[in-house]
Amino acid sequence: xxxxxxxxxxxxxxxxxxxxxxxxxxxxxxxxxxxxxxxxxxxxxxxxxxxxxxxxxxxxxxxxxxxxxxxxxxxxxxxxxxxxxxxxxxxxxxxxxxxxxxxxxxxxxxxxxxxxxxxxxxxxxxxxxxxxxxxxxxxxxxxxxxxxxxxxxxxxxxxxxxxxxxxxxxxxxxxxxxxxxxxxxxxxxxxxxxxxxxxxxxxxxxxxxxxxxxxxxxxxxxxxxxxxxxxxxxxxxxxxxxxxxxxxxxxxxxxxxxxxxxxxxx
Ligand code: 2M8
Ligand code: MG
Ligand code: MG
Numbered sequence: 001x002x003x004x005x006x007x008x009x010x011x012x013x014x015x016x017x018x019x020x021x022x023x024x025x026x027x028x029x030x031x032x033x034x035x036x037x038x039x040x041x042x043x044x045x046x047x048x049x050x051x052x053x054x055x056x057x058x059x060x061x062x063x064x065x066x067x068x069x070x071x072x073x074x075x076x077x078x079x080x081x082x083x084x085x086x087x088x089x090x091x092x093x094x095x096x097x098x099x100x101x102x103x104x105x106x107x108x109x110x111x112x113x114x115x116x117x118x119x120x121x122x123x124x125x126x127x128x129x130x131x132x133x134x135x136x137x138x139x140x141x142x143x144x145x146x147x148x149x150x151x152x153x154x155x156x157x158x159x160x161x162x163x164x165x166x167x168x169x170x171x172x173x174x175x176x177x178x179x180x181x182x183x184x185x186x187x188x189x190x191x192x193x194x195x196x197x198x199x200x201x202x203x204x205x206x207x208x209x210x211x212x213x214x215x216x217x218x219x220x221x222x223x224x225x226x227x228x229x230x231x232x233x234x235x236x237x238x239x240x241x242x243x244x245x246x247x248x249x250x251x252x253x254x255x256x257x258x259x260x261x262x263x264x265x266x
Pocket of ligand 1: 008140141175177178212
Protein backbone atom coordinates (compact mmCIF):
# COMPACT_ATOMS: atom_id res chain seq x y z
CA UNK A 1 0.00 0.00 0.00
CA UNK A 2 1.20 3.48 -0.88
CA UNK A 3 -0.69 6.36 0.75
CA UNK A 4 -0.79 9.77 -0.90
CA UNK A 5 -2.00 12.53 1.38
CA UNK A 6 -2.82 16.18 1.03
CA UNK A 7 -1.61 18.37 3.91
CA UNK A 8 -3.73 21.46 4.63
CA UNK A 9 -7.18 20.39 5.82
CA UNK A 10 -6.23 16.69 5.61
CA UNK A 11 -3.13 15.52 7.49
CA UNK A 12 -2.84 19.02 8.96
CA UNK A 13 -5.72 20.77 10.71
CA UNK A 14 -7.21 23.56 8.56
CA UNK A 15 -6.74 26.15 11.33
CA UNK A 16 -3.93 24.97 13.60
CA UNK A 17 -1.83 23.01 11.05
CA UNK A 18 -1.41 20.26 13.68
CA UNK A 19 -1.17 16.56 12.75
CA UNK A 20 -1.54 15.42 16.33
CA UNK A 21 -4.91 13.61 15.86
CA UNK A 22 -3.29 11.52 13.09
CA UNK A 23 -0.47 10.15 15.28
CA UNK A 24 -1.95 6.64 15.77
CA UNK A 25 -2.25 6.15 11.99
CA UNK A 26 1.19 7.68 11.36
CA UNK A 27 2.68 5.22 13.88
CA UNK A 28 0.95 2.30 12.21
CA UNK A 29 2.21 3.42 8.77
CA UNK A 30 5.75 3.53 10.13
CA UNK A 31 5.41 0.18 11.91
CA UNK A 32 4.30 -1.48 8.68
CA UNK A 33 6.98 0.25 6.61
CA UNK A 34 4.41 1.77 4.24
CA UNK A 35 5.21 4.71 1.99
CA UNK A 36 3.41 7.95 2.85
CA UNK A 37 3.74 10.47 0.05
CA UNK A 38 2.83 14.03 1.04
CA UNK A 39 1.03 15.68 -1.87
CA UNK A 40 0.27 19.33 -1.33
CA UNK A 41 -0.07 22.89 -2.62
CA UNK A 42 2.76 23.69 -0.26
CA UNK A 43 6.30 24.49 -1.38
CA UNK A 44 9.28 22.25 -0.83
CA UNK A 45 10.53 24.86 1.64
CA UNK A 46 7.45 24.10 3.74
CA UNK A 47 7.30 20.36 3.10
CA UNK A 48 10.88 19.22 3.65
CA UNK A 49 10.97 20.24 7.34
CA UNK A 50 7.65 18.42 7.91
CA UNK A 51 8.94 15.34 6.04
CA UNK A 52 11.91 15.31 8.43
CA UNK A 53 9.73 15.91 11.49
CA UNK A 54 7.49 12.97 10.55
CA UNK A 55 10.55 10.77 9.91
CA UNK A 56 9.45 9.93 6.36
CA UNK A 57 11.66 8.66 3.56
CA UNK A 58 9.19 8.71 0.63
CA UNK A 59 9.20 11.34 -2.11
CA UNK A 60 7.02 14.45 -1.80
CA UNK A 61 4.72 16.10 -4.33
CA UNK A 62 4.92 19.87 -3.98
CA UNK A 63 2.96 22.85 -5.33
CA UNK A 64 -0.05 20.93 -6.65
CA UNK A 65 2.07 18.52 -8.67
CA UNK A 66 4.40 21.14 -10.12
CA UNK A 67 7.37 19.16 -8.86
CA UNK A 68 8.17 15.78 -7.32
CA UNK A 69 11.06 15.81 -4.87
CA UNK A 70 12.79 12.68 -3.57
CA UNK A 71 15.66 12.08 -1.19
CA UNK A 72 18.81 11.11 -3.07
CA UNK A 73 19.17 7.36 -3.03
CA UNK A 74 15.44 6.71 -2.87
CA UNK A 75 14.69 3.83 -5.27
CA UNK A 76 12.29 5.96 -7.37
CA UNK A 77 15.18 8.24 -8.35
CA UNK A 78 16.39 6.74 -11.60
CA UNK A 79 17.14 8.31 -14.95
CA UNK A 80 18.20 11.69 -16.23
CA UNK A 81 14.85 13.38 -15.55
CA UNK A 82 15.69 13.63 -11.88
CA UNK A 83 17.90 16.64 -11.41
CA UNK A 84 19.86 17.99 -8.47
CA UNK A 85 17.67 19.97 -6.06
CA UNK A 86 20.18 20.62 -3.26
CA UNK A 87 20.20 19.50 0.36
CA UNK A 88 20.30 15.80 -0.53
CA UNK A 89 17.18 15.98 -2.70
CA UNK A 90 16.44 15.38 -6.38
CA UNK A 91 13.56 16.89 -8.31
CA UNK A 92 11.45 15.81 -11.24
CA UNK A 93 10.00 19.00 -12.68
CA UNK A 94 6.50 18.59 -14.09
CA UNK A 95 5.19 22.15 -14.24
CA UNK A 96 6.66 25.26 -15.84
CA UNK A 97 8.97 27.35 -13.65
CA UNK A 98 7.18 29.96 -11.52
CA UNK A 99 8.82 32.84 -13.45
CA UNK A 100 7.08 31.63 -16.64
CA UNK A 101 3.77 31.14 -14.81
CA UNK A 102 3.95 34.70 -13.43
CA UNK A 103 4.89 36.10 -16.84
CA UNK A 104 1.83 34.46 -18.39
CA UNK A 105 -0.33 35.73 -15.54
CA UNK A 106 0.90 39.27 -16.11
CA UNK A 107 -1.21 39.43 -19.29
CA UNK A 108 -4.51 39.25 -17.40
CA UNK A 109 -3.60 39.93 -13.79
CA UNK A 110 -4.41 43.64 -13.56
CA UNK A 111 -7.58 43.44 -15.59
CA UNK A 112 -8.95 40.69 -13.35
CA UNK A 113 -7.56 42.37 -10.21
CA UNK A 114 -5.77 39.22 -9.13
CA UNK A 115 -3.70 39.20 -6.01
CA UNK A 116 -1.10 36.47 -5.76
CA UNK A 117 1.48 35.48 -3.16
CA UNK A 118 4.11 37.40 -5.16
CA UNK A 119 2.31 40.70 -4.40
CA UNK A 120 1.78 39.88 -0.73
CA UNK A 121 4.25 40.27 2.10
CA UNK A 122 5.10 37.45 4.52
CA UNK A 123 3.00 39.34 7.05
CA UNK A 124 -0.06 39.42 4.77
CA UNK A 125 0.21 35.71 3.97
CA UNK A 126 0.59 34.97 7.67
CA UNK A 127 -2.55 36.98 8.45
CA UNK A 128 -4.60 35.26 5.74
CA UNK A 129 -3.53 31.73 6.62
CA UNK A 130 -2.71 31.62 10.31
CA UNK A 131 0.84 30.51 9.51
CA UNK A 132 3.70 32.07 11.48
CA UNK A 133 5.72 34.73 9.67
CA UNK A 134 8.57 32.24 9.15
CA UNK A 135 6.17 29.64 7.72
CA UNK A 136 4.57 32.29 5.51
CA UNK A 137 8.04 33.12 4.15
CA UNK A 138 8.50 29.44 3.29
CA UNK A 139 5.04 29.36 1.65
CA UNK A 140 6.04 32.35 -0.51
CA UNK A 141 9.13 30.55 -1.81
CA UNK A 142 7.27 29.29 -4.90
CA UNK A 143 8.91 27.27 -7.68
CA UNK A 144 5.93 26.19 -9.80
CA UNK A 145 2.56 27.41 -8.64
CA UNK A 146 1.14 30.82 -7.70
CA UNK A 147 -1.63 30.92 -5.06
CA UNK A 148 -4.08 33.79 -5.60
CA UNK A 149 -7.02 35.15 -3.63
CA UNK A 150 -10.26 33.48 -4.80
CA UNK A 151 -12.33 35.55 -7.25
CA UNK A 152 -15.02 37.77 -5.70
CA UNK A 153 -17.99 36.19 -7.52
CA UNK A 154 -18.95 33.62 -10.12
CA UNK A 155 -18.50 35.98 -13.08
CA UNK A 156 -14.97 36.86 -11.94
CA UNK A 157 -14.27 33.14 -11.50
CA UNK A 158 -15.45 32.38 -15.03
CA UNK A 159 -13.34 35.20 -16.47
CA UNK A 160 -10.33 33.81 -14.63
CA UNK A 161 -10.97 30.28 -15.94
CA UNK A 162 -11.05 31.64 -19.52
CA UNK A 163 -7.94 33.79 -19.07
CA UNK A 164 -5.95 30.92 -17.56
CA UNK A 165 -6.98 28.63 -20.38
CA UNK A 166 -5.91 31.16 -23.02
CA UNK A 167 -2.55 31.55 -21.29
CA UNK A 168 -2.05 27.77 -21.17
CA UNK A 169 -2.19 27.68 -17.39
CA UNK A 170 -3.99 25.21 -15.12
CA UNK A 171 -6.27 26.52 -12.42
CA UNK A 172 -7.17 24.62 -9.27
CA UNK A 173 -8.82 25.42 -5.94
CA UNK A 174 -7.32 24.78 -2.53
CA UNK A 175 -8.89 25.27 0.87
CA UNK A 176 -8.28 29.04 0.94
CA UNK A 177 -6.73 30.03 -2.37
CA UNK A 178 -6.95 29.35 -6.07
CA UNK A 179 -3.75 28.19 -7.70
CA UNK A 180 -2.30 28.81 -11.15
CA UNK A 181 0.33 26.50 -12.56
CA UNK A 182 1.87 25.66 -15.89
CA UNK A 183 1.15 22.00 -16.51
CA UNK A 184 0.88 19.14 -14.12
CA UNK A 185 -1.55 18.52 -11.32
CA UNK A 186 -1.57 16.31 -8.26
CA UNK A 187 -2.98 13.41 -10.30
CA UNK A 188 -0.21 13.47 -12.87
CA UNK A 189 2.44 13.38 -10.14
CA UNK A 190 0.61 10.58 -8.29
CA UNK A 191 0.35 8.48 -11.47
CA UNK A 192 4.00 8.99 -12.19
CA UNK A 193 5.08 7.87 -8.72
CA UNK A 194 2.61 4.97 -8.73
CA UNK A 195 4.21 3.64 -11.92
CA UNK A 196 7.63 3.84 -10.32
CA UNK A 197 6.41 2.09 -7.15
CA UNK A 198 4.56 -0.58 -9.16
CA UNK A 199 7.82 -1.51 -10.89
CA UNK A 200 8.99 -2.87 -7.57
CA UNK A 201 5.61 -4.18 -6.43
CA UNK A 202 3.15 -5.06 -9.19
CA UNK A 203 0.35 -5.80 -6.68
CA UNK A 204 0.60 -2.35 -5.26
CA UNK A 205 -2.58 -0.77 -3.89
CA UNK A 206 -2.81 3.03 -3.85
CA UNK A 207 -4.84 5.20 -1.51
CA UNK A 208 -5.24 8.98 -1.42
CA UNK A 209 -6.67 11.37 1.14
CA UNK A 210 -7.69 14.98 0.53
CA UNK A 211 -10.21 17.63 1.47
CA UNK A 212 -10.62 20.01 -1.47
CA UNK A 213 -11.37 20.27 -5.20
CA UNK A 214 -7.63 20.38 -5.98
CA UNK A 215 -7.49 16.79 -4.72
CA UNK A 216 -9.83 15.43 -7.42
CA UNK A 217 -7.08 14.61 -9.93
CA UNK A 218 -5.22 12.76 -7.16
CA UNK A 219 -8.41 10.82 -6.30
CA UNK A 220 -8.85 9.83 -9.95
CA UNK A 221 -5.32 8.44 -9.99
CA UNK A 222 -5.71 5.94 -7.11
CA UNK A 223 -7.69 2.86 -6.18
CA UNK A 224 -8.91 4.09 -2.82
CA UNK A 225 -9.78 7.79 -2.73
CA UNK A 226 -10.93 9.33 0.57
CA UNK A 227 -12.40 12.81 0.96
CA UNK A 228 -12.13 13.92 4.59
CA UNK A 229 -14.69 16.36 6.01
CA UNK A 230 -14.10 20.07 6.45
CA UNK A 231 -13.98 21.57 9.96
CA UNK A 232 -17.78 22.15 9.93
CA UNK A 233 -18.40 18.49 9.06
CA UNK A 234 -19.43 19.17 5.44
CA UNK A 235 -17.54 17.86 2.42
CA UNK A 236 -16.06 19.90 -0.43
CA UNK A 237 -17.98 19.61 -3.70
CA UNK A 238 -16.02 16.66 -5.10
CA UNK A 239 -17.88 13.80 -6.78
CA UNK A 240 -16.27 10.60 -8.06
CA UNK A 241 -17.38 6.99 -8.27
CA UNK A 242 -15.83 4.97 -5.47
CA UNK A 243 -14.98 8.04 -3.40
CA UNK A 244 -15.24 7.39 0.34
CA UNK A 245 -16.52 10.41 2.26
CA UNK A 246 -14.85 10.27 5.65
CA UNK A 247 -17.14 11.85 8.25
CA UNK A 248 -14.32 13.13 10.48
CA UNK A 249 -12.41 16.27 9.50
CA UNK A 250 -8.75 16.89 8.79
CA UNK A 251 -6.17 14.82 10.69
CA UNK A 252 -8.85 12.99 12.72
CA UNK A 253 -10.37 11.93 9.39
CA UNK A 254 -6.96 10.88 8.10
CA UNK A 255 -6.44 8.82 11.24
CA UNK A 256 -9.82 7.12 11.06
CA UNK A 257 -9.70 6.38 7.32
CA UNK A 258 -6.13 5.06 7.32
CA UNK A 259 -6.65 2.82 10.36
CA UNK A 260 -9.87 1.47 8.79
CA UNK A 261 -8.05 0.74 5.53
CA UNK A 262 -5.25 -1.08 7.35
CA UNK A 263 -7.76 -3.27 9.19
CA UNK A 264 -9.27 -4.54 5.95
CA UNK A 265 -7.31 -7.01 3.82
CA UNK A 266 -5.83 -5.18 0.81
C1 2M8 B 1 -1.88 27.44 0.24
O1 2M8 B 1 -2.47 26.19 0.03
C2 2M8 B 1 -3.70 25.85 0.64
C3 2M8 B 1 -3.90 24.37 0.35
O2 2M8 B 1 -5.15 23.93 0.18
C4 2M8 B 1 -4.86 26.67 0.11
O3 2M8 B 1 -4.97 26.94 -1.08
O4 2M8 B 1 -5.69 27.02 0.95
C5 2M8 B 1 -0.45 27.23 -0.23
O5 2M8 B 1 -0.04 28.35 -0.84
C6 2M8 B 1 0.53 26.80 0.84
O6 2M8 B 1 1.85 27.07 0.41
C7 2M8 B 1 0.27 27.41 2.18
O7 2M8 B 1 1.03 26.75 3.17
C8 2M8 B 1 -1.20 27.29 2.54
C9 2M8 B 1 -1.50 27.89 3.90
O8 2M8 B 1 -2.83 27.74 4.25
O9 2M8 B 1 -1.99 27.94 1.55
MG1 MG C 1 -6.15 20.55 1.44
MG1 MG D 1 -3.21 21.13 -0.37
